Amino acid sequence: MKEYTALQHKKVLVLGLAKSGVAAAELLHELGAFVTVNDAKPFDANPEAQGLLTKGITVICGRHPEDLLDEGFELVVKNPGIPYSNPIIADAICRELPVITEMELAYLVSEAPFIGITGTNGKTTTTTLIFEMLEKGKLHPLIAGNIGTVACGVAKEATSDNVIVTELSSFQLMGTRTFKPHIAILTNLYDAHLDYHGTFEEYAHAKFGVTRNQTAEDFFIFNNDQEVVRQYAAKSNAQKIPFTTNGRAEEGISADEQVIYWNGNPILNRDEIALPGKHNLENILCAVAACLLHGCEIEAIKDVLATFAGVRHRSQFVRDWKGRKIYNDSKATNCLATKSALDAFNKPTILLAGGLDRGHSFEELRESMGNVKAVVAFGETGLRFIEFAKSCGVKATVAATNVEDAVVYAANLSAEGDVILLSPACASWDQYDSFEIRGDVFIDCVMKLT
Structure with a gap:
């Protein structure tokens, strides 16, 4: 310290x-x-x-x-x-x-540099991937922030040999004044936490805090596929590292259907990656770029990507039961996260969804409901979710009291070859103190039932 x-x-x-x-x-x-x-x-x-x-x-x-x-x-x-x-x-x-906020305190006392990860979705997976890759590369990472470990407690023990990999919420970033990560990441920007911030502009402005104090000695990894993110990136004084999933690019990190490229040069084949889904590809690009910038060897990066199967509560595989694959995606607290989860599975899906009613629309999910054969909805948004599902042509819709009941209904509605997916598209606070508790309840119920 x-x-x-x-x-x-x-x-x-x-x-x-x-x-x-x-x-x-x-x-x-x-x-x-x-x-x-x-x-x-x-x-x-x-x-x-x-x-x-x-x-x-x-x-x-x-x-x-x-x-x-x-x-x-x-x-x-x-x-x-x-x-x-x-x-x-x-x-x-x-x-x-x-x-x-205490994130500012952590920065003031830390001897270690920071890698700061923010965005609406993908923060936890990206943060965990970076930590695992740097750990595999023997680069002494520590993990902190919104992922569950208090940053100023970690910073007290950090030395200049460490790097603190930090998941950052908009709430935390609003309370920073001099905080300056050496490597900053903005995964994406969508409507979220407007009950706290009031407007999308205020929310996005808070997220921009991850790069606001950066200089030309620092790096800013950002989503080049989103116009709103590009606009914010243009204001950053850091060295800009764009990422895209829309094919090979000459600058930054990019991917086509088969290969991931670094500054236009192929570095690994996508068939070497264990983690499924386009949304996870974005997270992977961010993580690989950050680790390469920090000096991690590509072989360590490849080793992690070959085995990393996701983080707890984020498209987490729970078990295979009578030909059904069951996944816990409790961290999906908004429609975009649930849309990404649905798009990752090309199989008949029983969707468990619902939670705190913030008045948000479910329309963003409509184009991803094609493989949903049944919806089991719960919580404050339960009845609204059922009406939405019916409007999408999903005939099997059930109102459950809570996640515990939803698991039983989902099991009864499912058949061999189906996916059973908890991906609520809503916050948990109407019935559970956190999405972690909601996900743990789901896992416990699945294990007891199966």
């Missing part, structure tokens, strides 16, 4: 705990800041807050006092999920106090 003294003896407010808030509070305390933590959960039911109190950190729990900022804070570190409309955050902005 760098010797960082800029926060010594400064009063800092950490708003919201969870894993990132706890790690941020502990790091700030180590850096010599006077830390106050504020969390809505009552102290008696808040073991995280209790642990911080024993370390000498001031803790205010159970409420968010309106006059909290009158204490003379010089910095606010907020949980990424807290919106900027929150009264304390809005007050901080009015007072011109800097508001950051």
